[in-house]
Amino acid sequence: MKKIGQLSKFSPVTTAVVACALIVGWLIFMAPIHGYSDNGDFQYLMATNDIYSLHQAKAGYVVQHYGLMKYYNPIHLDHLTAQSVVIQIAVGLNRLFNSQTQFDIRFLGMVYYSLYLGGVGVLVKGLVGTGRKFRHYLMTMIIVLFVADSSFTLYFNSFYPQALTFILLLYLVGFALLIIHYRAENKWLVVGFYLAAILLLMVHESTSLLIVGILIMSMSILLLPGRQWIHGSVAVITVALLFGCWVSANNITPEVRAMNKYQAVTQGKLLATSQPEEIAKTSHIDEQFALMKGQSYYPTAYTAVKPDADYTQQHFSRHYDLSWLIREYTAYPQQFNLLLDKSAKNTMILRPKLTGTQEKTAGNKPFQTTHYFSLFSYVAGTYYPKTYGFNCLLAFAILVIYGSGLLHGLKQTNQTVRYHFWLVLGLLSVVVLVPPAVIVLYGTANFVTHTLPVAVCLSLTGLILMSDVLQHRLWRNQDVA
Template sequence: MKHFFARSIKKFTNRVSPALLAVILAAIISGILLFVPPINGLADNGDFYRSILSNGIYRLHTSYSQYSDYVIPKFGIMQYFNENQVSVLSSQSIFIQIALFLNKLFYSRTIFDIRFMGLVYYLFYLGGIYLLTKALVHPFRKISSYVLGLLIVFIFADSAYTLYFNSFFAEPGMLICMLYLCAAIISLARDVYQKKWTMISLFFVSTVLLITNKQQNAPLALSFIVVAVGLMFLPKFKARKLAVGLGITVVMLAGIGIYESIGSEIVGANSFQTFSHGVLLETGDPTKKIEKGGVDGQFALMRNENYYAKAYTTLDPSSKYVKKHLIDKTGFG
């Protein structure tokens, strides 16, 4: 019996690597959740319009409320000229356009099934799981390697992450890009592949896609530039330093570009929320605190207020008065 189990385990490890095992388990767990009825996903909290309208998708008139508590499985595909400009610049549009193409090819040219969005993320996600697991366990196929593969599935196949796939939120792209980023860096550090070009290219492509996925990610460019500088010190890599330097420049330009694309309304909302929910809350005497910063002490009355107020507010956050006397006098610092 002991020899039988030993032979069985050996045959299994010869045919199924830890990375492949992780992909199979993640595919089953996430696939059932995303594609087997009843469909699971996340509901629209009002943010979907930022990504769907500029990509030619719109909300259908259904029995669902405007901002439903349930996932919306079907959307309409515009059959006319799309006059909606891009409200938020984001690499998320790449994933949406791929999903739209597949939807029109295999399903419908007028109705968009949210599962095609989930399918696009799902396929990229499984690739990330494979590369990350392989990078962490290479070159071993020990019991500990399979345990690590199971741990990766336990963490990254959690529905807290994968439910986002069946939605128009930008978070799935961030998760997937981080999987590829980490896989690329770890692979380079552990010398998993003989040719380093593939992983270096994957690192820079994933970094740019991550930074441009959400405008809030712009400051991440600084962090990843520091990581990228480390690629300069890879052994036997002197002739390729120029290419790495070019990649670093592209990452920096991506960060600057996505930051500059932020609309004035979004900047105003973020600045106001930072002020009312940050600066004013983190002090015992908010009036004195803001007066030292050159802001009229009366704005302390706006403590804990939202830019988009549900009821009455002390002052209209979007008014010219607030912009002149508050927003223009506060900065990132």
Template sequence: MKKFFKTCFINFSKWVSPALFGTILVALISGFILFVPPIHGLADNGDFYRSILSNGIYRLPTSYSQYSDYVIPKFGIMQYFNENNVSVLSSQTLFIQLALILNKLFYSKSIFTIQFMGLVYYLFYLGGIYLLINALVHPFRKLKHYFLALLIVLIFADSAYTLYFNSFFAEPGMLVLMVYICAAILSLARNVYSKRWPMITLFFVSTVLLVTNKQQNAPLALSFGVVAIGIMFLPHFKARRMATALGIIIVLLSGVGIYKSIGSEIVGANTFQTFSHGTLLETGDPTKKIERGGVDGQFALMRNENYYSKDYATLDPSSPYVEKHLMNKTGFGWIIRYYAANLKQFNNLLDLAAKDITAVQPRAVGDFVRNSNHKPGEQVKYFTFYSSLVGAFFPGKYAFDCLLAIGFIAVYSVGLYLDFKSNRYMGILRFFLIFGLMTIVIFVPIVSIVGDGDADLAKHLFLIPISLNMSLLVFVSDLINHTLWNTKGDKASV
């Protein structure tokens, strides 16, 4: 019997690589939830308008609310001049426009179905998953490498991630691009392909698109600039190091550009919510604390209020009075000084962020379409084992996240030292990838709290669980391949 299974596995591995095996499973699992009626996705929490209006898509009139409770499957396509300006500069437009082209070719020129948005992300995602698995298992086809492929499927086919595809949120583009970025660096590190320039190009293009996907991603240019430093250590690369340096500069400039493109209205909304959802969040009365900072104590009544309030607001955040007496006094410098004087409160907010790291699946919106016999706002449970498991057991403490990041960096710094000393590059590229991912884990919560308080915090932290999962997979791959501190077998030498 053992010989029979061994023979079957040998024949199977000849035709189906771990990368193909994992990609097929992701395709089947994700395709079922995205495209088999009744479809699933994410309902609109009010953010869709930033993406759809500037791309010529509008809501069809209905007799019911189109927010939060149910996924909207159909939208209208503008037939005439679009008078809406681009409210938010974003590379997400590229994905939406591609979905529009496919929709007009194969479905309708007047009605847009959200499944074409899902299809665009789905196809790009499968390509990234194939590259990622191939980079982590190359060149082996042993049984343990198929189990590694299954682990990748368990993590990245989780519905908490793929539900985003059938939506107009920016997060699915971030997920897809993050997979390509890590796959490109790992492919270079493990010498998967004979020519390096395709993976280098893929890395820089994906990085620029990721940084410009959302304005909140601007600081990520620094993290990925660090990752790109590892490329400079590739052998026989002297003539192209200048091109790599130019690529790093472009990544940094893309971060500056997307930050500068933030409109005054968004700046005002972020400033207000940093105050109402950040500095005012404490168990006691914050009145005296904000008065010591020169702000009228009456504004403490605006705790937990949003800039775009759905209900009655204590004061209109966009009114001249609020702008003069609150907004003009609580800029970035004021926020920094406030948290410096109230470190315990800031630490509590960071712990709050740490709890939200595992909340990948948005809890405030539904995942089902109307008339699917599901309650308003009901959540999908299909293939969410991994995200549920992590959500139940991952410690919600910022200090733990920092220690975990330091641990990853320390482990891979040994490989960095050994490979640098031995003129090999795998450990060097791998270290800068892990280091860049860990800067996301450590600094994104700080930037999010300072920049927007706890408003939409889970969405702002979306790249953190992806960074941790990527680091985990790299670590498991190195253990399986026996390359954690010894990369000789991969022939990754200068």
């Protein structure tokens, strides 16, 4: 076996990148293209990026061609996020190579694609190293199974923020692993890590919640020995990250703010109880508003009273705030647990709801989804336990494993595991802390967007653990890459 591995001409990194390039490239570039269709979130994002729908698209189909605005756009980049930057690059390339008036979504796919392949390379190098033994190739295969899963890669041909979140998380963890492995000072790796961290915070207002994990991961880098030049800047870097988080969390339109506030109650608090009328006891909300239980801010097609109507604003939304919601949840922890379990149930469901993945062709129904290369998401979505308590215990168990490594490493010359502890702690803090924050801030609405980082962090933790086990780092201190 070893011989076969050593005979191979390609390193694990090259193998992984080539495999992903083929698997993903075929899916997103070959016509008819695949991606995720609009579930209503695209319009504002497209408008601020000078893109518009060419014709009334039928819901449930992926659209390849969009129009590009030619004249003055009053809301041009009104809502600047990291995602807008990527879209602007794609728009620029499209103007250069394709057309001034028509936008081909594949240009966006291509930008994501190249970023993604870089991310895959960094991650595989960080996790597998340069070894060419069988176990390295085995690890590579497992990683490819995860990163090339179509549930993630279909996002590239869409305007959902998840595409960039996913890619940047690959970079973030990959750079962190590389910095830990090559303890020889390499400034560019550190710059890459912090760049990925800042961009990640800026993707979407919900990714600002990843700040906890990023700060802890940043510890693992700052604590490395022989980085005296960096020790002084701990405070500076932390403050910069916190500032980035604050900017991103507040970088939302009043409409989105109103939506989040509304759904945090209707799809959160009200959904968790069988007697939603009780909200009238602790607030000035009329108990009739219990009937808004489960309603979304943008109801599909039909509603008794519009959530954005003045009446609702005056009699409902104006009468509560975040502190009331937190007090309510602390008073009824049972309801909060119910919602946490609901979030756990949805964590591993990686595809957005109410979307199709196919272009409109003859004999093709809307909302059809492809099963292409989706083993990982299928297994995770079906068999991964669906309770929040399990996630916490799993996090605890993994931390115990790495904690022993931390203590073990106190004396040893190889301290890789010791730094992995901080990395894994950062990832697991996201897994444990983000769901409660999401429930309080957004309710159970749009879970897929809000909890995708949780799923990716959990999977990446699993990969780190697996790579440490396969490379015998955890218990036998040998075979250091």
